[in-house]
Amino acid sequence: MPTPLPLRLRALTGVANFAIERGWLPTPASLLKMPHDERLKRKALRIACRPGDRSIRTQDIMVAGRGGPILARVYTRPDAQPGAPAILFIHGGGFVDFGLELCDSVQRGLAARTGNVVVGLSYRLAPEHPFPAGLEDCQDVLRWMVESRPAGLDPTRIAVGGESAGGNLTVALALANRDAAARRSRTCRSTTRSPTRPCARATGTRVTCRSESRRG
Numbered sequence: 001m002p003t004p005l006p007l008r009l010r011a012l013t014g015v016a017n018f019a020i021e022r023g024w025l026p027t028p029a030s031l032l033k034m035p036h037d038e039r040l041k042r043k044a045l046r047i048a049c050r051p052g053d054r055s056i057r058t059q060d061i062m063v064a065g066r067g068g069p070i071l072a073r074v075y076t077r078p079d080a081q082p083g084a085p086a087i088l089f090i091h092g093g094g095f096v097d098f099g100l101e102l103c104d105s106v107q108r109g110l111a112a113r114t115g116n117v118v119v120g121l122s123y124r125l126a127p128e129h130p131f132p133a134g135l136e137d138c139q140d141v142l143r144w145m146v147e148s149r150p151a152g153l154d155p156t157r158i159a160v161g162g163e164s165a166g167g168n169l170t171v172a173l174a175l176a177n178r179d180a181a182a183r184r185s186r187t188c189r190s191t192t193r194s195p196t197r198p199c200a201r202a203t204g205t206r207v208t209c210r211s212e213s214r215r216g
Contacts, residue, residue, distance in 0.1 A: 019045070031097060036128045040071075040099035052108030061150070065140040067124055067133055072141050073100050074150045075111040075118040082152030085159070086117040088142055090173075092164025095126045095134060103163065117153040119145055123169070138173050 005013070019025040024045065031039070057076045062069040087110055091103040099122030100107070111118040123137035146155040162170040 032127065036125055039097050039125055040122045041101065042098050043101045043104075044098075050105060052105035053112040054108075056108045056111045058108075059150070063121070063141050063144045066136050067129065070137050070141055071100065071122040072144070073104075073107070073120045075107050075120070076151045077111055077115050080111075080115060080117065080151060083154050084115060084117050084152070085157035086119065086145060086153040086155075087114070088119050088121075088138070088145060088158060088160045090123070090138055090160070090162030090166030090169045091120065092162065092166045093125070095131075095165045095168075097125065099123075103166075106163070116159075117151045119150065135169055135172050135176065138169050139176065142173065142177075 004010075016025060020027055026034070055078060057078060059074045061072050061074065063072045064070075089103060089107050089110060091098055091100055093102060100120035101122075103120060107118045107120045110116065119141065121137060121141045123134040125134070142158070142160070145153065145158060149155055160170050160173055162168075
């Protein structure tokens with residue numbers, strides 16, 4: 001016998017079905033007929049989330065990525081100081097819908113409550129851009145955070161988190177970063193007697209990803 005869904009998830013599913021029946025939300029079939037760029041700009045329903053903290057400062061930046069420019073948004077509290085930790089937050093949407101606007105209120109809240117520099121991004125969506133396109137965009141934005149240090153963030157203290165599909169990408173990004181570091185370490189050990197200094201040059205700034213996801 002299948003395990004029933006938790007009450008809150010059943011309620012959320014019921015609300016979504018009701019909204020689709022009323023035409024407030026697109027059906028999956030009609031959603032995929034929308035152009036890719038239109039889906040990236042879609043916002044969450046106002047009844048589904050509270051307005052974000054408007055005192056948070058934001059800056060939109062186009063980050064150079066392997067698949068083209070990536071829209072990223074930097075969120076900072078007015079009293080943010082150089083050297084603050086940072087959070088890369090990855091939005092949900094089933095890998096096929098939405099961009100950073102979906103989680104704008106969440107990202108503002110994270111910046112307000114923690115004082116951290118928060119960065120969101122609009123990664124490429126399927127089916128136009130199948131895996132690993134979205135993951136590559138997340139990797140490229142994380143690398144940009146380390147190298148460019150927007151808002152003076154501390155590149156050695158970057159956490160990665162996300163919700164729904166963004167939680168999946170959070171885990172994938174952490175594992176990819178771990179595996180890349182292991183490959184660099186093996187290369188150093190196999191090519192030098194004293195790996196410490198060559199490893200530092202090969203690795204550059206090391207990023208430790210802490211995987212935390214929200215189900216939704």
